[in-house]
Amino acid sequence: MDVATTAAMLHTLQDPTGIPSHPLIFQVLMVFTWVPHILFVNISLGAALMGLYAFTKRSDPYWHALSEAMTKVAKVGVSLLVVLGVAPLLFTQTIYDPQWYASNLLSASWVIGFIFTLTIGYLAWFAFYLKNHGEHAPGWIFWLGAFGLAMFLLDGFIMHMLTYQGLHPEQWLEWYTPGGHVDMSGAGIHAYELPRFGFFMAMSVTVFGAFMIAYGDYFKVRTDRSPAYLAFARSLGNNIAITGTALQVVFLLWWLMDVPAELHIWAHPMTWLLLVYLGVLFAAVWVARGETEGQGYRLLPMSVGMAALVAIFREVLRMAYMAPFQYNILDYKVNWDVPSFVLFLFTIIGVGGLMGGFIITLVYKAGRVKGAYQADATVAKLGTGSVAATVIWVMTFLSVGIWIWLRNNG
Ligand code: HEM
Numbered sequence: 001m002d003v004a005t006t007a008a009m010l011h012t013l014q015d016p017t018g019i020p021s022h023p024l025i026f027q028v029l030m031v032f033t034w035v036p037h038i039l040f041v042n043i044s045l046g047a048a049l050m051g052l053y054a055f056t057k058r059s060d061p062y063w064h065a066l067s068e069a070m071t072k073v074a075k076v077g078v079s080l081l082v083v084l085g086v087a088p089l090l091f092t093q094t095i096y097d098p099q100w101y102a103s104n105l106l107s108a109s110w111v112i113g114f115i116f117t118l119t120i121g122y123l124a125w126f127a128f129y130l131k132n133h134g135e136h137a138p139g140w141i142f143w144l145g146a147f148g149l150a151m152f153l154l155d156g157f158i159m160h161m162l163t164y165q166g167l168h169p170e171q172w173l174e175w176y177t178p179g180g181h182v183d184m185s186g187a188g189i190h191a192y193e194l195p196r197f198g199f200f201m202a203m204s205v206t207v208f209g210a211f212m213i214a215y216g217d218y219f220k221v222r223t224d225r226s227p228a229y230l231a232f233a234r235s236l237g238n239n240i241a242i243t244g245t246a247l248q249v250v251f252l253l254w255w256l257m258d259v260p261a262e263l264h265i266w267a268h269p270m271t272w273l274l275l276v277y278l279g280v281l282f283a284a285v286w287v288a289r290g291e292t293e294g295q296g297y298r299l300l301p302m303s304v305g306m307a308a309l310v311a312i313f314r315e316v317l318r319m320a321y322m323a324p325f326q327y328n329i330l331d332y333k334v335n336w337d338v339p340s341f342v343l344f345l346f347t348i349i350g351v352g353g354l355m356g357g358f359i360i361t362l363v364y365k366a367g368r369v370k371g372a373y374q375a376d377a378t379v380a381k382l383g384t385g386s387v388a389a390t391v392i393w394v395m396t397f398l399s400v401g402i403w404i405w406l407r408n409n410g
Contacts, residue, residue: 006170007325013098018333021341023095027329030091031311037084038200039207039307041156044077046208046240048125048149055132055142062232064135069215071145075129078122078152095329096318099166106165106175107158108186114158121151160197165190167321195254202251203310206244209285210303212237214296221368234292238285241299245282252278263320270316274309281306339400346396350389358382 001009019026047070054067093100104111125148131141165175168191175190176183216234219225252275259265281302288295322328361382366373375383 001170001173003170003324007327009172010098010169010322010325010327013102014332015097016333018335019094020335020337022334023329023332026091026095027315030088030095031315032308033084033087033091034311034314035304035307037081037088038203038311039304040077040081040084041200042204042207042307043211044074044081045149045152045156045201045204046211047071047073047077048145048152050208050212051128051132052142052145052149055137055145058135058137061135062229065229066233066236068132071125071129071132073211075125078125082118095332096166098327099169099322100162102169102172103162103165105186106172106190107161107188110158110186110189111162114155117151117158118155121148121155124148124151156200157192157197160200161189161192164193164196167318169325193255193258195251195258199248199251199255202244202247203307204244206241206248206281207303207307209237209239209241209244210296210299212240213288213292214300216292217294217296218368220293222370224370231293234296235289238289238292238295241285241303242282242289245278245285249275249278249282259317259320262324263317265317265320268316268320270309270313274306274313277306277309339404343396343400347393351386351393354382354389355386358386 051067051070051074054063054070057063058067124144128141128145128148131137131144165172171191175188213234216230216237219230220227256265256271265271284302285299288299319328358379362375362379365376365379
């Protein structure tokens with residue numbers, strides 16, 4: 001399809017009722033809410049692979065302890081990555097609705113399959129987790145875990161394919177009507193980009209490595225974790241992070257070479273910022289390899305910074321792909337809905353901030369104590385505050401709804 005027709009198609013596919021506040025707000029939220037999603041994707045994939053690898057060496061007490069711990073990390077991590085995927089999904093489908101929905105329809109069977117594969121993959125992982133206790137855990141459960149990880153990888157690939165197909169609107173018609181015949185099966189995988197997908201897998205290696213170092217630091221205060229075991233975990237994590245950052249640079253260069261030259265992505269400052277940052281991260285993990293103790297709380301935030309740059313880079317790239325079709329989210333029709341926007345902001349700050357802050361603080365503090373944890377005054381106050389915020393939120397939500405209903409029907 002030619003550029004002008006594709007541009008017209010994209011604009012026609014946008015929601016005619018517009019969006020309820022400024023598009024930039026949605027864009028910023030989309031980019032930054034994706035960061036926690038991908039961080040938990042990275043940690044979960046890394047932990048799942050480590051949980052399985054360490055399981056094969058479980059006759060050694062350190063590997064055995066690591067396998068149990070990382071199996072649990074992946075179990076919690078997958079549940080969080082799913083929950084945290086919802087926010088960027090809401091925002092991407094608001095400002096990039098033509099791209100997201102067209103891509104989803106073109107591969108609808110895979111989108112529906114995504115739900116099933118994620119469910120059975122998670123169930124398999126959970127069964128592996130339940131059985132993976134003690135040095136004498138039966139060997140066959142390895143395959144349960146391996147199946148779970150394979151499903152998670154497949155789901156990551158489906159996510160990638162959906163994103164990438166959305167970047168090629170000029171090919172949608174061809175994919176929809178191959179050889180002039182309409183194909184409504186939604187069974188096709190029409191496009192993917194190996195270096196891009198590989199980059200996110202390499203990123204999992206880095207982030208998981210940094211996570212392992214932080215894991216070793218975090219448990220230092222626990223008497224039931226031997227210092228030698230924690231040093232073993234940190235040093236392993238450091239080697240993993242070194243490998244990951246090196247792989248990321250290789251995959252990023254390959255990815256950049258794969259991006260069409262006319263998008264001039266090499267000329268964009270974000271490209272160079274990301275490359276330089278990866279170089280700095282590599283240097284930081286390399287320097288830490290002699291003495292990893294106390295490095296976790298430095299290297300993990302540095303990985304979070306890297307994820308933020310990756311998130312911005314992805315968006316810069318999407319804007320470059322869309323520019324030839326005059327698709328600029330700033331042109332999106334806005335139909336201001338102030339009450340719902342204010343409610344949304346208060347929900348994020350009040351309920352999200354307080355409740356999120358409470359849960360994170362609680363989990364952080366409780367994990368550092370062996371046995372039952374007694375909440376201190378700050379945590380108790382945060383808990384009361386978050387319950388109060390939720391009650392106020394429910395009352396406000398219902399009042400606004402009732403008020404609007406009465407106004408429209410009165
Ligand atoms: C094991 C399961 C999952 C894995 C491994 C995974 C992995 C990924 C990866 C690698 C990307 C980047 C793709 C790219 O830019 O090429 C991505 C993007 C994304 N994922 Fe996930 N994901 C998973 C589940 C989910 C779920 C359950 C949701 C929603 C509830 C979700 C929402 C998103 C969104 C919204 C994006 C960005 C799409 C865009 O920019 O248009 N993901 N995911």
